[in-house]
Amino acid sequence: MLLRRIAWLIAMLFCLQASARDNPGLADRLPHPLPVLDVGYYEFPPYTYTAPDGSTRGSGAEMVRRILLKAGYRARFRSLPSARLYLGLQDGSVQLWAGAPGKPELVGSTLECERTLGHADLNLYRLPSHDAPQLPQGLAGSRIILISGYSYWKPITDLLDDPHLKLELHRTSTHVAALQMLDRQRGDYLIDYQAPVEQARRELGMAPLAFDRLYSVPTKLIVSRRAPHAEALRAQLDRAYDELKAAGYEMELP
Numbered sequence: 001m002l003l004r005r006i007a008w009l010i011a012m013l014f015c016l017q018a019s020a021r022d023n024p025g026l027a028d029r030l031p032h033p034l035p036v037l038d039v040g041y042y043e044f045p046p047y048t049y050t051a052p053d054g055s056t057r058g059s060g061a062e063m064v065r066r067i068l069l070k071a072g073y074r075a076r077f078r079s080l081p082s083a084r085l086y087l088g089l090q091d092g093s094v095q096l097w098a099g100a101p102g103k104p105e106l107v108g109s110t111l112e113c114e115r116t117l118g119h120a121d122l123n124l125y126r127l128p129s130h131d132a133p134q135l136p137q138g139l140a141g142s143r144i145i146l147i148s149g150y151s152y153w154k155p156i157t158d159l160l161d162d163p164h165l166k167l168e169l170h171r172t173s174t175h176v177a178a179l180q181m182l183d184r185q186r187g188d189y190l191i192d193y194q195a196p197v198e199q200a201r202r203e204l205g206m207a208p209l210a211f212d213r214l215y216s217v218p219t220k221l222i223v224s225r226r227a228p229h230a231e232a233l234r235a236q237l238d239r240a241y242d243e244l245k246a247a248g249y250e251m252e253l254p
Contacts (some may be wrong), residue, residue, distance in 0.1 A: 001072035001186055002108070004225040005132050010020070019207065025060060028075050032243065033074070034069070034072060034073055035072070035073055035074070036074055036075075036076045036097045037068060037073045037074070037075060037076065037095045037227070037233075038076050038078060038088075038093065038094050038096070038097050039064060039068075039075045039076065039077050039078070039094070039095070039096045039097065039098075039249025040077075040078050040080050040085040040088050040089065040094035040096070040097045041060075041061070041077060041078070041079060041080070041085070041097065041098065041099075042079065042080060042081060042082055042085060042149055042150070043079060043149075044058075044060070044120075044193070044195070044200050045058060045193060045195075045196050045199050045200075046059065046195060046196070047059055047061070047118075048060040048061045048064075048098070049061075050079050051210075056077035056079070057195055059253055059254070060098055060117070060118075060219070060253055061075075061077065062096075063117060063251070063253065064096075064098050064221070065202060066124075066244060066249065067221070067237055067240045067241055067244065068096075068237075068240075069090055070240035070243060070244055071233075071236040071237055071239070071240035072236070075096075078094065080094070080144070081148075081149035082149055082150060082151040083149075083151075084149075084224055085097060085202070086103070086105050086106060088224075089106055089109060089110050089222065090105075090106070090109040090222045090226075091226065092224050092225075092227060094224060095112055095223065095224050095226075095227035096221070096222070096223055096227070097221075097222045098117060098219055098220070098221055098223060099215040099219060099220070099222055100120070100153070100154075100218065100219065100220075100222045101218060101222065103151075103218050104154065107205075108221070108225075109224065109225055109226075110222050110223060110224055111222070111223045111225060111230055111231065111234045112220050112221075112223075112234075113220050113221040113222070113223070113234055113237050113238050114220075114238050115220065115221070115237075115241040115242070115251075116218045116219065116220055116252075117218075117219045117220060117221070117251070117252070117253055118218070118252055118253030118254070119216050119217065119218055120193050120194070120195065120216070120217050120218065120219060121193065121194040121213055121215075121216045122152065122153075122156070122191065122192070122194075122213075122214045122215055122216075122217070123193070123194055123196075123197070123211040123212065123213050123214060124160075124191055124192075124212045124213075124214055125189065125190040125192060125197065125209045125210070125211045125213060126182075126188070126189050126190075126209065126210050126211065127182065127183070127185070127209065127210065128207070128208075128210045130210070132187070132210070132212055133189075133212075134192065135159075135212070136162065136165060138166075139159070139165055139167060139189070140164075140165045140166060140167075140236050141165075141166050141168075142165075142167060142168070142188040142189055143165075143167075143168045143170060143186070143187040143188045143189075144160065144167050144168065144169050144170065144187065144188070144189050144190075144191060145170050145172065145178050145181050145182055145190040145191070145192075146160075146169060146170070146171045146172075146178075146184075146190075146192075146224070147171070147172065147173070147174075147178060148171045148173050148191055149173075149242070150193075152191070153215060153217065155214075155215070156175050156191065156214060156215075164232065165194065170186070170187050174200075175192060175196045175197055175199070175200035176200045176204060177205060178192060178197075178200075179197065179200050179201060179204055179206060179209075181208070182202075183206065188200070190209075191214070193212075197209075203233075213254060219253065221234075221237050223237070223248030
């Protein structure tokens with residue numbers, strides 16, 4: 001009887017440890033909880049966003065959690081505007097970000113993982129009744145709607161800052177508000193990423209918009225050089241990605 005009870009306890013411990021790898025809450029309650037990595041993000045539904053209950057949700061957040069658990073860590077998510085997120089990666093208060101590689105402001109302060117999690121398309125949206133502009137001259141004098149807290153690659157920031165185009169920039173805090181501004185013709189064009197625009201458009205029940213693709217950027221895990229053992233961490237994360245993919249997990253964001 002005693003041997004049977006010991007065998008049962010051992011089996012239960014193995015089950016708990018296996019479940020903990022996929023359940024951050026349970027991992028926290030084990031005798032030796034997994035080390036924490038501070039993961040920064042900005043609101044990018046449906047991939048990574050803050051739910052009404054304050055938790056971090058989305059397919060991107062779940063992928064990051066899965067990779068970290070496989071590598072032996074748990075994620076502590078922090079929603080930040082892009083400027084504070086980049087500052088956090090520079091000073092180490094943010095140790096990891098799933099975002100676009102090649103940001104000039106992060107060169108020298110971060111390490112980029114090799115594996116690609118997905119791609120994000122940045123588009124120039126317009127009402128279907130409006131003709132496509134010839135870029136960049138066709139935008140001259142236009143009212144451009146932007147999302148506050150987002151950053152764009154240099155060709156776009158150069159376009160927005162071009163004094164010869166005399167652009168009128170209007171910023172709003174949400175994708176839903178941006179689409180409403182465009183629909184009410186309070187702006188001529190919207191520059192925004194495709195995934196959150198499509199989700200916001202469905203929420204509003206709007207018809208599809210016309211758009212021109214400006215660029216498509218990969219999404220990778222980006223490690224702060226000030227994270228503990230940053231080089232080893234980067235290698236661990238790439239290895240965890242490969243092991244999960246080999247095990248049959250879908251490791252490409254839609």
